Amino acid sequence: MNKVKPRVLLLCSIIAIGNNRLEQLALEKCQAIDLTCNYFQLQDQSLFQRRFYSHVMPRIFNNIQSLTLYIQHLPDIVTFAEKNSDRIFPNLTHLKIMLCKRNPKTWTSYILGFGIYSIFRHCPLVSTVPNLIRLTGSSSGKILSSFCSSTLIPSIISFELDDDCVLPHVSNDYSLFFPQSIQLSHIQITLCYVDDCICLLKQLGPQLYSLIVSIVYVDGTTTCIISKIPLILCPNLKQLTMKIYRNFVDYKKCIVPLLQRLSNVEYLTLLLAIGETGESNAQLLNLPDELILIIMNKVKPKVLLLCSIITIGNSRLEELALDKCHSIDLTFDYFQSSHEIFIQRFYSHVMPRISNCIRSLILNIEHLPKMISFAENECNGFLPNLTHLKIILNKQSRETGTSYGLGIHLYNVLHVNPLFSFIPQFVRVKNFVGGKSLFNLRYSSFMRSIVWFELDDDCILPNVFNDDRLFFPQSIQLTHIRITLYEFPDCVHLLNQMGTQICSFSVTILCVDRSEVDIISKIRSISCLYLKQFAMTIYRNIIEYERCIVPLLQRLSNVEYLTLLLAIGFTGNRPDHFIDGFDLKKDIISYMHHLRQFNFHIRSILQNAPRMNIDTIRQSFIKHQQSVDCSIEYFNNNYGQCHIYSLPFIGTRLDFISNRFPLFDTNNTFSMVTILILYDDVKPFENVFFEHLVRALPHLKSLEIVNELEQQEKTISITNKLEYAHLTSLMLFKIHMDYAEQLLCRTNLPSLNELIIHNNILLTIINQNQQQARENCFRVKTLRTSHPLDGLVNVVRNFFPSGSYIKYPSVG
Missing domain, CATH: 3.80.10 (Leucine-rich repeat, LRR (right-handed beta-alpha superhelix))
Structure with a gap:
C-alpha cells in the first residue's frame, strides 16, 4: 500500500469493495489526504472523481x-x-x-x-x-x-x-x-x-x-x-x-x-x-540598530559578514559589526570552498581592525601560520585580549566540506591482539605542515595571553624536543588545557611543568604500554594544588595501569570533578581481575578528599578470565553515591571483558560490543555514542540487531565489525531499507560476507565517506553489482583495502568515485 502513489487511487480501489481486511488497512492511511495529484488527468478521471466523493469520502471524512x-x-x-x-x-x-x-x-x-x-x-x-x-x-x-x-x-x-x-x-x-x-x-x-x-x-x-x-x-x-x-x-x-x-x-x-x-x-x-x-x-x-543586528546574526559564517562590512567606509555598520568580534570562528573554510577568496581580505583588512577585540578564537590548523605571522607583524607577537584558543583538524572533503572520521594516516587497520583497540581517528601531525605549525605555536609569544587552550581530540600534539622538554614555555596564564598526547610520559612531563598553574586538564593518551625507567619518580614530583577538573581518556588498552595510571591519579588530591574513560589490560599482566567499585574506592576515591563528581567508563580485559556473576560487580558499587551499571562478556577465544560505567553514560565510544552487551536498553543509555566496534565470536549479529542499532545509536558516525560467523536469520530483501543517516566511516575487515551485504547492499548510507574493507569482500560486492551497493560506494571519498589491488584498480574505479582508492601496504 505504501508503494501506491497517489494514495487516493489506493483508497478508490479498496474502499467499499467488500473486503473488510483491506479496507481496515487502507483506513489507517487516511489521516493525511493529498488531492494535488494528477488523478483527474487520468483516462478514467470522471470515474475516479465520482467514486472518491461518493464511496470513499463517506468512509474516511471522520479520519482526516x-x-x-x-x-x-x-x-x-x-x-x-x-x-x-x-x-x-x-x-x-x-x-x-x-x-x-x-x-x-x-x-x-x-x-x-x-x-x-x-x-x-x-x-x-x-x-x-x-x-x-x-x-x-x-x-x-x-x-x-x-x-x-x-x-x-x-x-x-x-x-x-x-x-x-x-x-x-x-x-x-x-x-x-x-x-x-x-x-x-x-x-x-x-x-x-x-x-x-x-x-x-x-x-x-x-x-x-x-x-x-x-x-x-x-x-x-x-x-x-x-x-x-x-x-x-x-x-x-x-x-x-x-x-x-x-x-x-x-x-x-x-x-x-x-x-x-x-x-x-x-x-x-x-x-x-x-x-x-x-x-x-x-x-x-x-x-534601527536592533533590526540590523538581527540581520547580521543571520549571516553565517560570521567572518563573511566582517569581510563585507569592515573598512568599506560606513562607520555605523562597522561599529555594529565590531560588537560581533569577541568570538571568531575560522573553521568554515576548506580547500576549494567558495569562501577562500575572503581569507586574504580577512587578514589584510579585517584583522587589523578587530585584533584588540578578539577574546575567543577557533581555527583550522591550516590558519596557524597566517595567524601567528599576523600577530608577529602587527601585534607584538600576540593578540592582547585573546584568552581562549581552540585548534581543530581540517578533516573535510576538499570538494564538499563533509567530515572524515578516520585519520589521514592510520597506525594499524587490524586488531592483532584480541579485544585490543586501535584508534584510527587519531592524526599524528609530527612531520607535516600542521605539526610544524603546532610546534612553533607552543614556543611562540602568541600563547602569552592564552588562558584556555584546546586542541582537536583527534590531533596528537607533537612530542617535546627541546632540552628542557617544556610544553608552552611562554604560557604564563594558561590554566585550562584540553589536548591529546602520544605517550603517557608526555602527560607526566606536562603536569610536572605546569601543574602549579593548571585548574582544568582534559587529556587523551594514545599509548601507555611502555614507560621511562624513572617515570615513577617523576610522578611523585607532580604538584597540582589548583587542579579541580581532570579528565583522562585512553581507549587503547593500558598495559601498565597499576604502575602508571593509579600513582598519577593519587597525586591529584585536590580534584573535585573527575572523568575517566579507560581500557585496561589484555594479557596476563596486572591487574589480574576485572576492575570494580572496590578498586575505584581503594585506588582513587580515597585519595581525592574533595571529590564531588566522578564520571567513568572503564573496560577491563582479562585472558583466561574466571567466570563470575555480574551481581558481584554491582554489589561493589553499593556504597557509591551515584548510579552505576556494568556488563560482563566472555568469548570463545578465552578472553573476557567487563564494562563498568556511571550513569548517565558520558562516553561517545564503545569498543568490542557483543550480542550480550545491554546496548538496546529501554533508557537509551548509549544514544550519544558515535564510534562503535562490534565483536563477537560466540554468536553472529543478525539482521534484527542492525534494526535495533539504528534506533539505539541515532548519531553513529563510525562503525567497525569483527565477526566471522555467518548470519542464521538472513533477510534477503526488505520493504523498508535501514538507514544510518550520519555514518561516515565503515570498517569491514575480519567479517563474514553477510555483514558486507547487510550494510552495503541492504542499508542506505547517505553520509558514507570512508570505507576500509578486505579485498575478497570488496570484490564479491562489486561482482554482485547491486544498486544499493553502487549508490553507497559511489559516495565514498576514501577507500582502503587490506592488500594492494594489483591489476584490479580499474574494476574498483568503475564502482567508486575517481581518486577514492588509496593503496595500503599489506598487513598479512
Whole structure:
C-alpha cells in the first residue's frame, strides 16, 4: 500500500469493495489526504472523481486530520460537507490549498502567474512579482472567499495557502478574515495590501501563534489603517515571517510600528525590499540598530559578514559589526570552498581592525601560520585580549566540506591482539605542515595571553624536543588545557611543568604500554594544588595501569570533578581481575578528599578470565553515591571483558560490543555514542540487531565489525531499507560476507565517506553489482583495502568515485 502513489487511487480501489481486511488497512492511511495529484488527468478521471466523493469520502471524512488540495477541489469538498457531515470535518486541523499551475496535457509546472502585475521595470532596481496570481473577480477567487467564511473552518488549527496565490481582499461588512476560525493559530498566506495584514492581526492576533505572510503592496496605506496598528494585540505570537519583494518606501511609517507591536515574537524572519527612486531613499541604514543586528546574526559564517562590512567606509555598520568580534570562528573554510577568496581580505583588512577585540578564537590548523605571522607583524607577537584558543583538524572533503572520521594516516587497520583497540581517528601531525605549525605555536609569544587552550581530540600534539622538554614555555596564564598526547610520559612531563598553574586538564593518551625507567619518580614530583577538573581518556588498552595510571591519579588530591574513560589490560599482566567499585574506592576515591563528581567508563580485559556473576560487580558499587551499571562478556577465544560505567553514560565510544552487551536498553543509555566496534565470536549479529542499532545509536558516525560467523536469520530483501543517516566511516575487515551485504547492499548510507574493507569482500560486492551497493560506494571519498589491488584498480574505479582508492601496504 505504501508503494501506491497517489494514495487516493489506493483508497478508490479498496474502499467499499467488500473486503473488510483491506479496507481496515487502507483506513489507517487516511489521516493525511493529498488531492494535488494528477488523478483527474487520468483516462478514467470522471470515474475516479465520482467514486472518491461518493464511496470513499463517506468512509474516511471522520479520519482526516490533514488535507492538501488544489483550489479547484474546494466546491466539491464544501458540497460534500454540506450534504454528508453537518458541514464540517470534525477532526480536520491542518488545511493547505494549492494552485494548480500546471500544463493540463504534460503536467509540467508553470512558474509565472496568469495575471502578472507588471512585467516591465519602470524604475531601476524595483522588483516585480510575476509569479503571484491575484484571484479577485475570478471564479476561483469567489470559491476561496466563500470557503474562508464557511463552516469547514472552525476545526482548522493550521491554514496554508499557496505562496503564489494572493488571498482575495476582504469585502464583508466587518472586514473579517476567517470569521468562524475559533481555533486557527498557524497561518501562511499571501495578501495584496499591508492593510489586510493589519486587519488580520487586529482580528486574530490574540489566538495566533505563528504567521507567515507575503505582502504585495505596502505604499499608499491610509491614515485610518495605520491608526489601527496600536490596537494590535498578539500575546501568543512567537513566530513571524514577513516577505515583501516589491519595493516600498513606507517602511518607517508602516512596517516598523507594526513590528514594534509584536513584542513577544521569539523567531523573526524578514525578507524586505526597501526603497525606490525618487525623494524617498530608504536603505539598510534606515533600519534601527536592533533590526540590523538581527540581520547580521543571520549571516553565517560570521567572518563573511566582517569581510563585507569592515573598512568599506560606513562607520555605523562597522561599529555594529565590531560588537560581533569577541568570538571568531575560522573553521568554515576548506580547500576549494567558495569562501577562500575572503581569507586574504580577512587578514589584510579585517584583522587589523578587530585584533584588540578578539577574546575567543577557533581555527583550522591550516590558519596557524597566517595567524601567528599576523600577530608577529602587527601585534607584538600576540593578540592582547585573546584568552581562549581552540585548534581543530581540517578533516573535510576538499570538494564538499563533509567530515572524515578516520585519520589521514592510520597506525594499524587490524586488531592483532584480541579485544585490543586501535584508534584510527587519531592524526599524528609530527612531520607535516600542521605539526610544524603546532610546534612553533607552543614556543611562540602568541600563547602569552592564552588562558584556555584546546586542541582537536583527534590531533596528537607533537612530542617535546627541546632540552628542557617544556610544553608552552611562554604560557604564563594558561590554566585550562584540553589536548591529546602520544605517550603517557608526555602527560607526566606536562603536569610536572605546569601543574602549579593548571585548574582544568582534559587529556587523551594514545599509548601507555611502555614507560621511562624513572617515570615513577617523576610522578611523585607532580604538584597540582589548583587542579579541580581532570579528565583522562585512553581507549587503547593500558598495559601498565597499576604502575602508571593509579600513582598519577593519587597525586591529584585536590580534584573535585573527575572523568575517566579507560581500557585496561589484555594479557596476563596486572591487574589480574576485572576492575570494580572496590578498586575505584581503594585506588582513587580515597585519595581525592574533595571529590564531588566522578564520571567513568572503564573496560577491563582479562585472558583466561574466571567466570563470575555480574551481581558481584554491582554489589561493589553499593556504597557509591551515584548510579552505576556494568556488563560482563566472555568469548570463545578465552578472553573476557567487563564494562563498568556511571550513569548517565558520558562516553561517545564503545569498543568490542557483543550480542550480550545491554546496548538496546529501554533508557537509551548509549544514544550519544558515535564510534562503535562490534565483536563477537560466540554468536553472529543478525539482521534484527542492525534494526535495533539504528534506533539505539541515532548519531553513529563510525562503525567497525569483527565477526566471522555467518548470519542464521538472513533477510534477503526488505520493504523498508535501514538507514544510518550520519555514518561516515565503515570498517569491514575480519567479517563474514553477510555483514558486507547487510550494510552495503541492504542499508542506505547517505553520509558514507570512508570505507576500509578486505579485498575478497570488496570484490564479491562489486561482482554482485547491486544498486544499493553502487549508490553507497559511489559516495565514498576514501577507500582502503587490506592488500594492494594489483591489476584490479580499474574494476574498483568503475564502482567508486575517481581518486577514492588509496593503496595500503599489506598487513598479512
